[in-house]
Amino acid sequence: MNLEKLPLPIQKLLIPEYSGDVVYECIACSAPYALDQFLYTCPQCKSLLRLKDQRFHELKKIDGTVWREIFDYRHMLREEALQGIFLFKELLFPSIPLQDVIYLGEGHTPLVRSNPELSSIVAMEFFVKNDGLNPSASFKDRGMASAISFINYSIRTRGLTEVLGICASTGDTSAAAALYLSYLDKKIVRSVVLLPKGRVTPQQLSQPLGSGATVIEIPGVFDDCMKIVEQLAERYQVCLLNSKNPIRIMGQKSYAYEIAQQLEYNTRELVVVVPVGNAGNVTAIMEGFIDLYSLDIIPALPLILAVQSVHANPVATWRSTGTYTPVSVKPSVAQAAMIGDPVSFPKVKKLVEDYYAEAFLTVDLQEQDIIEGMLEANRHGHVVCTQGGESIAGLKKALSQGIVKKNQTVVVDSTAHQLKFSNFQEMYFQKNFPGGYNICPQDTFINKPVQLEASSAAVAQYLHLKEK
Ligand SMILES: *Cc1c(COP(=O)(O)O)cnc(C)c1O
Numbered sequence: 001m002n003l004e005k006l007p008l009p010i011q012k013l014l015i016p017e018y019s020g021d022v023v024y025e026c027i028a029c030s031a032p033y034a035l036d037q038f039l040y041t042c043p044q045c046k047s048l049l050r051l052k053d054q055r056f057h058e059l060k061k062i063d064g065t066v067w068r069e070i071f072d073y074r075h076m077l078r079e080e081a082l083q084g085i086f087l088f089k090e091l092l093f094p095s096i097p098l099q100d101v102i103y104l105g106e107g108h109t110p111l112v113r114s115n116p117e118l119s120s121i122v123a124m125e126f127f128v129k130n131d132g133l134n135p136s137a138s139f140k141d142r143g144m145a146s147a148i149s150f151i152n153y154s155i156r157t158r159g160l161t162e163v164l165g166i167c168a169s170t171g172d173t174s175a176a177a178a179l180y181l182s183y184l185d186k187k188i189v190r191s192v193v194l195l196p197k198g199r200v201t202p203q204q205l206s207q208p209l210g211s212g213a214t215v216i217e218i219p220g221v222f223d224d225c226m227k228i229v230e231q232l233a234e235r236y237q238v239c240l241l242n243s244k245n246p247i248r249i250m251g252q253k254s255y256a257y258e259i260a261q262q263l264e265y266n267t268r269e270l271v272v273v274v275p276v277g278n279a280g281n282v283t284a285i286m287e288g289f290i291d292l293y294s295l296d297i298i299p300a301l302p303l304i305l306a307v308q309s310v311h312a313n314p315v316a317t318w319r320s321t322g323t324y325t326p327v328s329v330k331p332s333v334a335q336a337a338m339i340g341d342p343v344s345f346p347k348v349k350k351l352v353e354d355y356y357a358e359a360f361l362t363v364d365l366q367e368q369d370i371i372e373g374m375l376e377a378n379r380h381g382h383v384v385c386t387q388g389g390e391s392i393a394g395l396k397k398a399l400s401q402g403i404v405k406k407n408q409t410v411v412v413d414s415t416a417h418q419l420k421f422s423n424f425q426e427m428y429f430q431k432n433f434p435g436g437y438n439i440c441p442q443d444t445f446i447n448k449p450v451q452l453e454a455s456s457a458a459v460a461q462y463l464h465l466k467e468k
């Protein structure tokens with residue numbers, strides 16, 4: 001829609017002019033660092049960094065109701081750079097000029113109301129926010145859109161002639177990084193991903209290969225790959241694209257903004273269920289809601305229900321025992337979250353201490369419940385991955401424990417597309433899970449193709465069709 005057709009008072013606010021003053025800030029010693037470099041830890045105390053807009057308070061001059069109108073009307077504009085996560089540019093990453101924004105179709109994923117039968121199985125109605133409907137089929141695209149826009153901006157403004165983007169991955173970070181990097185100038189940008197060999201699905205492996213990235217397979221699990229890229233980022237000139245890079249977190253805050261917008265900014269009695277691996281996403285979602293709350297765009301912070309598998313549950317264990325200890329992971333169908341020592345844990349801890357307190361809940365789940373959460377949802381008109389199944393199973397468990405209540409509005413995060421994880425469905429249907437998973441397939445869920453001869457009579461007979 002044409003800008004001139006929208007209400008006058010709001011018109012001048014629709015193309016964002018505010019550029020803020022964004023710096024890296026250490027989460028421990030609060031030291032600020034300029035954004036003219038790629039930085040992941042505090043050079044002084046080695047703690048994690050977050051991004052801080054030092055002029056954020058100026059945004060408070062605009063009323064919460066006006067912000068809501070800005071975001072809602074912006075949806076109607078054809079301005080390309082504002083079509084994705086940058087719709088929320090002032091909160092998300094104000095200092096990137098629109099000309100540098102890379103938009104590949106990410107964000108604005110749907111909220112889908114749970115099917116009635118599934119609702120009765122879970123014991124309440126809820127919404128699935130399907131982040132599998134992003135370009136590389138996971139939420140990682142949100143963070144990658146902001147990180148790659150920043151690289152694009154840095155190339156233009158700093159005249160960089162060589163950039164090597166690198167990440168460790170449980171599968172989806174590498175798919176997203178490789179996709180977004182492949183959009184940039186190949187004479188300048190190289191793309192490298194490190195994967196734990198045999199620990200990403202075939203679809204996830206095919207994605208960075210298809211995008212032309214250098215794919216390096218390493219024996220071990222994600223945590224081993226992460227250590228390597230962390231050391232590389234300390235010593236060499238590389239751009240780390242894991243969620244340790246706070247610019248990733250910046251983009252992933254859009255998930256929270258969108259939920260608020262899709263619920264018409266009514267966040268009272270809201271619960272958001274998030275599967276937790278490296279804890280970047282849950283950090284981003286919590287930070288996103290804090291932004292909205294501090295600008296009066298929403299009336300309350302939601303409850304966050306973080307879900308993990310018992311095979312990789314350092315955050316849930318921290319919450320129930322009060323002590324954080326890295327765990328060594330066992331095989332999990334929620335493989336994208338199979339992380340024993342989440343890099344962003346210190347951020348989670350701080351956000352819980354400073355803002356969420358009792359509003360941060362955790363449950364951990366058996367592998368059987370996770371996979372059946374996925375199978376059940378997919379049999380009822382939903383498209384969820386194993387981590388989405390984990391979210392649904394987590395909601396069910398939290399309800400039965402009374403920590404989530406039926407009168408609340410629940411949004412369940414399905415973090416990736418079902419098709420990325422079809423090998424786990426396959427193992428279930430073929431009853432060939434390796435022992436480490438502790439999954440015992442039940443016949444009620446199993447589905448297999450039927451072989452028939454090529455005749456309508458054979459098909460009709462098999463289906464017991466009645467003649468007209
Ligand atoms: C990365 C990922 C997760 C875990 O997110 P973190 O930010 O690492 O906690 C969950 N689900 C899917 C599908 C993922 O790709």
Ligand SMILES: [Zn+2]
Pocket residue numbers: 026027028029030031042043044045046047
């Ligand atoms: Zn510091």
